Amino acid sequence: MGVDDQRIDLDDLTPGARKILEVASELFYEQGIHPVGVDTIAAESKVTKPILYKNFGNKDGLVAAYLRHRHDTWWPVLEAAIAAAEKPRALAFFDVYAEDAKTITRGCAYLNAAAELAEEHPAYSVIRRHKHLVRTRLAELIAEDLPDTPDPGSLADHLFLLLEGAFAHHRIYGAGLLAEGREIAEGLLRR
C-alpha cells in the first residue's frame, strides 16, 4: 500500500491494455500529450477504442498510467546502476540519464508532462512523486557514501539541480550539458 497501490502491474493487464499502454507511452513521449488523440493510439495499437476506455477510464487515466508505468520500469534500471556503481554512487544518476538520452531525445518526460497538464490532472501527483523519489534517493546516497559532509542535504540538492537542469535543457542544448553537469558534480564530490 501507500505508493504501491497505484503501481501498474503489467501481468494484471489484458493483452490489449498492455499494447495500448506501450503505444501510448511511445507516442505521448515523442509528440507530447495533447497532439496525440485516442483514435491514433487505438489505430496504432490495433486495439479498439471501447477497450481503451474500459481499461483506463478516459484519456486522463491513460496519461496517468503512462507516467506511472514509465516510472515503474525506469526505477529498477536506476537501482541496478546504483548497485553496480563505485562510490560516490550519486554519479550513477548522471550515467543513467546519459544512457537514457542516447535513445530518447525529448528530455524529461515528467517535466514535459507537467508543462502540458494542469495541477488538477490525475497525472500530476505521479510527476510529483517521481521527482520526490529522485531527490530523496540522491540525498540518501550522499548521506551514506559521504558521511563526513558538513551539509549533506545541501550537497544533494546541489547535485539534483545540476542533474535536472541539464536534463531539462536536453532538447535545447543536447547531451553536452549533461556531460558537463556530471564533470562538475564529480568535482564537488571529490572534496
Added chain:
Amino acid sequence: MGVDDQRIDLDDLTPGARKILEVASELFYEQGIHPVGVDTIAAESKVTKPILYKNFGNKDGLVAAYLRHRHDTWWPVLEAAIAAAEKPRALAFFDVYAEDAKTITRGCAYLNAAAELAEEHPAYSVIRRHKHLVRTRLAELIAEDLPDTPDPGSLADHLFLLLEGAFAHHRIYGAGLLAEGREIAEGLLRR
C-alpha cells in the same frame, strides 16, 4: 538586423493587435498553448478573429510573437537588475527569477512552450535564442567580475544549471529550491 529584425515593437502594433498579444500572453502562460483556442483569445481581448489572423497570420505566428514579446519585455528588467547589482553580478539572475516567481507560478515559459511544441514550430528558434542569451550573458558577467577564475566557462554553466534547474522545478517544488540555488551559487562565487 540579426536578432532585432524579429523584435516586436509594440508601437508598431495596432491597438487591437496589442490587446490580442497581451491577452494571448497571459493565457498561453497560465494555461499552456494547446488548451487555449483562438476563439477564447478573441473573445477575451474583445477583438475579432479576422483581426487576429490579419496581424499574426495564424496561431503559430501568435505563439511565436508571444514568446518574442515576453523576452523583449523581460530582458530590460534583467539588464536593469544587473546594472544595479553589486559584484558578483551573476547573482542578479537569481534575484530576477525569484522576483518573477512571486507573481508567475508556472515556471519557465520557454521550457514549458518547448515541451508542448515540435522543433519545427516557428516559436522554437525564439526559445533557443532566449536560453542562449541567458547562458552567454551569465558567462560574460562571470568573466568580467571574476577575471581570476580558472575556468570561467565551466563556472558559468554551473550557475546556469543551478538557476535553470531550480526554475524548471518551480511548479513542483515552489520558490524554496530557487532560494537554495541562490545560496549555493553565492558559495561558489565567494571562492
Added chain:
DNA sequence: GGCTATGTATACAGGTTTGTAAAGTCAAGG
C-alpha cells in the same frame, strides 16, 4: 472628397477531439 487602414459583426467550412452505444465474435474454464 476620397483613399487607406483599422476594426466590427456574422456566418460558415472543414476538420478533429473525446467519449458512448449496440450488436456480435471468439476462446477458456467450470
Added chain:
DNA sequence: CCTTGACTTTACAAACCTGTATACATAGCC
C-alpha cells in the same frame, strides 16, 4: 454446454478546433 471476459465492428453524439468569407463601419490623411 454454457457462462464469462476480452475484444471487434460500426456508428454516432456533441464539442471544439483553426481558418476564411462577406459585408459594413469609422477615422485619419493627402
